[in-house]
Amino acid sequence: MIEVRDIHKSFGDAHILKGVTTTFEKGKTNLIIGQSGSGKTVFLKCLLGLFIPEEGGIAYDGKLYTDLTNDEKRDLRQEMGMVFQGSALFDSMTVEGNVMFPLEMFTKQSKSEMKDRVDAVLKRVNLIDAHHKFPSEISGGMQKRVAIARAIVMNPKYLFCDEPNSGLDPKTAILIDDLIKEITEEYNITTVINTHDMNSVMQIGEKIIFLKDGLLEWEGTKNEIFKTDNEAVTNFVYSSDLFKKVRQMYIQEQN
Amino acid sequence: MNYLASVGSYAIMIREVFKKPTKWRIMKSLIFKEIDELIFSSLGIIIFISFFIGAVVAIQTALNLTNPLIPRNLIGFATRQSVILEFAPTFVSIIMAGKVGSYITSSIGTMRVTEQIDALEVMGVNSLNYLVFPKIIAMLFYPFAIAISMYVGIFGGWMAGVFGGFLTSEDFITGLQTDFVPFHIAYAFVKTLIFAFVIATIPSFHGFYMRGGALEVGKASTTAFVWTSVVIIILNYILTQLLLG
Numbered sequence: 001m002i003e004v005r006d007i008h009k010s011f012g013d014a015h016i017l018k019g020v021t022t023t024f025e026k027g028k029t030n031l032i033i034g035q036s037g038s039g040k041t042v043f044l045k046c047l048l049g050l051f052i053p054e055e056g057g058i059a060y061d062g063k064l065y066t067d068l069t070n071d072e073k074r075d076l077r078q079e080m081g082m083v084f085q086g087s088a089l090f091d092s093m094t095v096e097g098n099v100m101f102p103l104e105m106f107t108k109q110s111k112s113e114m115k116d117r118v119d120a121v122l123k124r125v126n127l128i129d130a131h132h133k134f135p136s137e138i139s140g141g142m143q144k145r146v147a148i149a150r151a152i153v154m155n156p157k158y159l160f161c162d163e164p165n166s167g168l169d170p171k172t173a174i175l176i177d178d179l180i181k182e183i184t185e186e187y188n189i190t191t192v193i194n195t196h197d198m199n200s201v202m203q204i205g206e207k208i209i210f211l212k213d214g215l216l217e218w219e220g221t222k223n224e225i226f227k228t229d230n231e232a233v234t235n236f237v238y239s240s241d242l243f244k245k246v247r248q249m250y251i252q253e254q255n
Numbered sequence: 256m257n258y259l260a261s262v263g264s265y266a267i268m269i270r271e272v273f274k275k276p277t278k279w280r281i282m283k284s285l286i287f288k289e290i291d292e293l294i295f296s297s298l299g300i301i302i303f304i305s306f307f308i309g310a311v312v313a314i315q316t317a318l319n320l321t322n323p324l325i326p327r328n329l330i331g332f333a334t335r336q337s338v339i340l341e342f343a344p345t346f347v348s349i350i351m352a353g354k355v356g357s358y359i360t361s362s363i364g365t366m367r368v369t370e371q372i373d374a375l376e377v378m379g380v381n382s383l384n385y386l387v388f389p390k391i392i393a394m395l396f397y398p399f400a401i402a403i404s405m406y407v408g409i410f411g412g413w414m415a416g417v418f419g420g421f422l423t424s425e426d427f428i429t430g431l432q433t434d435f436v437p438f439h440i441a442y443a444f445v446k447t448l449i450f451a452f453v454i455a456t457i458p459s460f461h462g463f464y465m466r467g468g469a470l471e472v473g474k475a476s477t478t479a480f481v482w483t484s485v486v487i488i489i490l491n492y493i494l495t496q497l498l499l500g
Contacts, residue, residue, distance in 0.1 A: 074379045
């Protein structure tokens, strides 16, 4: 579980996060949504420990990040997996090399043990014949799956995804969403996803937080988002005619 | 003020490079890879340029020796001095600042643009140590490349001098051995080692701290080359004054 306690983050005169408090529960897919410039990326980078908030704090399973020693922080980092928007695969390494990288860096496993683990996670993300291919030789969807495999290879407690569906076709995007949700439940990890994709919100949003101008404007589940009266949320989520109709149908069905 | 801030950031970067080392098993393979990329892949151009510059130095000297009282073996002497003292350590380093420096800046800059450096940081890897330290160690082998440059440059001078009919082989070798000061070799290699550090770190700095996209990677490579060359030229003056002055 990750508890975020009234965090503030500024860059020069720009006050990006103005006091966000929320909780991300274990075994659930937690989504951060909001318009561009709302502070989503800064918030995610604070959760990752890449930015340190000036005020407030973030506790990982009860341990406040700022109270940790450097060694404890390093250990915590190894319990985090991250899927970047552009996958961020090491382009000079093969798929196998990318997934094996965290194991080589942080474990004392033998080569065969590492290979077995890599095979297992690549199988888990449905990538079987891509071991020796380079990232440039595989599709965007496959790259995302490699990134997920790399993120889970160390059995993380926390999985962070930044726009995991960006640049993917709708069918592949759904596959990636489903994969992240399945992995979250299977590994019982705390997953936090930064997204713009409303399909993801409707499909896997077990907890959704909506950021606006650096503040937590709204939080709830995917079912609650249909009923909310919050104008900022409805304007953002139901900005397209299609989603407006879906919402009307949902409300009529409920009534 | 910006320049001062950059110098400060560069110093902080150097400190971070030597902190929290990467596992030796991985570092070893990175170092070998960098030796191949930075040193071995540069030998061809170093040999090519050195040969022809040595030859041109010999021809230029020969053509300017119009006074019959000046012995022809001066051609060998001048070639040796030019190649060992300046051409091999300094001018080859400026060429390397272009070849190796732009490779370093663009490879690290591309990793920055594609979030690969962020991925390293998130995993808890000291990205500066992982990316820059192997390049610094690999560049410790740079003096070997310069030794080859010295040899080939002098050989080029000998070829041009002898086969161009400017002097005999014996005269050239006599010139090479005339007033030889072993400290000049030490001076050249001290310069080379310092330039090697500059070539490894300044382009890394420009690549690591760049912002933007593909266009900015190109701009960062150009800026890195300019600054690496400027620093090499200034250090060359300072070191010459300190060691030979």
